Amino acid sequence: DSGVTQTPKHLITATGQRVTLRCSPRSGDLSVYWYQQSLDQGLQFLIQYYNGEERAKGNILERFSAQQFPDLHSELNLSSLELGDSALYFCASSGQGTTNSPLHFGNGTRLTVT
């Protein structure tokens, strides 16, 4: 158990809809990362927050947004969903704001857009 909790585990929705994925980091970790894994692809970095502030941005679409709340949990919001957004979405946390300390991943949310 990594200590990182992601909900829900599975999500099925229709094109055009909006969903929210939630992540609770390990106790004491200030940094939260979001990654997307599409079929047979590696994990693509989306965005990172550190102690409530956006720290780094990757290949995140404008239809996607995220935030980290004062209690350090994070939410990833995906809107105007398209079939191609179907993927596994992973959240990871670390104590530091850099990747020098290994990331601890949650078990992911599997999003299916129909």
Added chain:
Amino acid sequence: DQQVKQNSPSLSVQEGRISILNCDYTNSMFDYFLWYKKYPAEGPTFLISISSIKDKNEDGRFTVFLNKSAKHLSLHIVPSQPGDSAVYFCAASIQGAQKLVFGQGTRLTINP
């Protein structure tokens, strides 16, 4: 632009033998490399890392080798055990930076 590549989607090895997983990278700025292991329905878990100031790092049955001139790293598992069957991801970053760049993964199957 795939900066980190794992060219073998799958690898099958007999129990007790050595498993060698390979990874190539293109960005010469990368100076910190990691291997993650992933079981089905779970998130990736950290396995071992290496800084570019080293060419080898060992942790029990797992050894990572780094060849900077070739921009290549490999993970050796000796001896391979059935529990090692998983998908292995190579990842790279620039130390102090905020993001890891992952390869596509290699599915390792250990046969009894």
